[in-house]
Amino acid sequence: MTGNSGSTQLSLITPDWDVPNWVDAYTTTRKGGVSQPPYDSLNVGMHVKDNPEHVKANRNMLPTKQPIHWLHQTHSNKIVEAGSAEAHADASFTSRDDVACAVMTADCIPILISSVQGDCVSAIHAGWRGLVNSIIDSSLAALPRPANELVAWIGPCISQPHFEVGQEVAKQFKSYSNAISQGQQQGKYHIDMALVAALQLRSLGVQHVYQSQLCTYANEDLFFSHRRATHQGLSDCGRVATVIALT
Template sequence: MWFTPDWTLPEGVAAASTDRLGGQSQPPFDGFNLGAHVGDEAEAVRLNREALRLGLQLPKDPAWLEQVHGTRVVTLPCDESLPRADASYANTPNQVCTIMTADCLPVLLCHRDGSQVAAAHAGWRGLCDGVLEQTVARFSGEASDLLAWIGPAISAEAFEVGPEVREQFVSQDAQAVSAFVARGDKYLANLPQLAFQRLSALGLTQITLSHLCTYSDSDKFFSYRRDGRCGRMASLIWIR
């Protein structure tokens, strides 16, 4: 139902990422769907979220967001019940930064001293518009002191986009051209590579990629591009 990201975190910080295994949801949301906005039965989502909190021994409920493929970052705790944002940041214990995905990039960030954490949702629009830059800017200190993990997402082999998407990225950073491979009049876009480039340009040097593809592993992961109507996974990070 969840796994621990394969990266080294400072003492006092915990992180997790979920898959679709187990849970109470019925097809096409089977089984561990955590999204309350996708058409799944509300009770199934509630039970799945309860299992997540109990299983991970979370200090409180995850801080769910209304994700809109934007660049807004909220600092936790937040007075809004369901913030309209695509990233959250915390510098106090027991605030569970959480984002949901089903092909888009989940990116978790942590200061090397364990004093600050964040979670960002980066689809191609948010990534291009600067959600990672906005999230990193929320941290105090140097970007070189941050650790990043890029979680399960659609791989380049399955992510076909139009030339306008490539143009938007390349117009901002010439090195982005290496993340696109032509296929007919379209391009295959490497989202994890684009995120890696963006984070590196900001000064991060410790970036871990999961190399997990949501599209190709239908047994383990939800994929919106593959299935259309489907559940959502979550990636979480918090200071104990």
């Protein structure tokens, strides 16, 4: 669901899930920032070719009160504790209320995790490589609560009709046959990455999995999309943030 965030007047996507109200969580959209095209306007990715001062200004607009632990994401299966010195990872977790977890995406899957008790949270960046490399498994294993006491939310990501891959990638997901469909061209396939993530979560014991059902590729006004940018002949695009914190 979309809503405005108080003084910042940012357009945010907030999870519709059953967790305690002191768990603060949202995904940003591309609206409300200061970056110029093609990063217009709320790009939070410092690693793209945007003006760093614009990115800093955009990050400062985010409504989270705690410092955000930004990651250097590499499509790995590594998770770190938010607030630590380590930032090279694709997920972070915390049981503290003085730091926020965040991941950046532009088609990949942002996954938020909260315990039902609201005493630990995690943010996960899951591209197709991350799903193959068990980033979800690693992330759940790092949390102090068992999987059956966790709730998950799968945020905006590229949808199956727009995620076309070749046979080499598709065969990595052969055990998820209901998430794969044949493409129009020979040797091309479409994978429902959000469904794969949901199936992995449930297979690991997470009983409550919610989905935003929002596609980053199809909703150009709301989201950056690396694949859409590539199809438009652009070399780069911005990133949105998916943030979670205990307040």
